[in-house]
Amino acid sequence: MRNRTITKAVMVGSLAALTGCQFQPSVRPIPWPTLGSAAPTLDPRYSTPEPIPTAFPSAVMPTPTPIPTVVPFRPFEDLDCRPPMLGDAEFGYCRDALSDGYYIWARCSQPCPEWPYPGVEWRNVGESSGLRDFMQLIEDRDDALTARRSALGSGFKFLGIDGTIAALGWPTAECIVGGELTLGTSCVRFVLALIAAGTVGIIGFNQAGEFSRQADESGQSAREVFEELGP
């Protein structure tokens, strides 16, 4: 009974809301100013899009700039050389096969003149005391580089022997017997052999460094003489 009364009340209330109760706003809308009723025009700067530039505007490719060819300098083959000849691709000399002159070449201390061989400059000179000085410096440089190689070889040789003695010579040393340090004759001999071989090896490496410096100095001096013998 009670439920039926509530249902009727809800139905009547809903009907009244649909027919009579309407929302009345208390605030009036504000009349905002407008720009006019004409249709908006687009700025021509933006309305006409320009064609997008492409990486390849035409089918015809531009001709690429040729890359300058770097030619390794092989002086004894590239120049008309005959003995006497000495040096390498950076510093050296040889006799010109077609004249009584000599070809001499040296590493550039500044940017080289335009020619295909990188870093090296050559010229043809006649007999002079300057040329003899240059030739002597080239010989000194070559001797220093040979001595450097020999000294390095000596260093490796004695280091190899030293390592072999250290690894395989231990049983003869008898430095430790029964857990005690003996320092007997055989032990002293073993240690001395190790020190001697190691020292000679180190001397070899040290000398190699010294010869390397000598070769550099001879090269620099040869460059100075080369400039004095300039064209």
Added chain:
Amino acid sequence: MSAFGKVSLISFGVLLFWTSFVVGGVESLSDGDIVGGLIGVGAFVAALVALTRERFRAYLRKATNTGGHPARVFGAFAVLALVSTPYAISLARDPLAFVNVHVTRSLIDASVTAGISLVALLTNLFVYIASGKAGRGAEGMK
């Protein structure tokens, strides 16, 4: 002789062949360094002759069976690698590396020495570990 002992002896044989016979011997003789060259060739030939004697072979067996042998082998090759590898790198960076024949030959000498040292070090290490595992495995089977 154990596998590690054999490998270590072969490693030292290869090392001596290159450093003593080739670099310090034949090359020095070709450069006119008679004394240095003869020492290099002589050391290698003496080692070869000694290998034909049973007494020396017995000594080598004893040497490779001593307690600290692996440590000495690793130490020797590690020192050689530490010395020769920087030399090889510095020679490779030398502007004359492929320009001057003496520098090129020095680069080859140092590079091969460094290569032998590094390969010998790694090979000996590998064989030592492998033989140790095999030994432990065999003990486990007993």
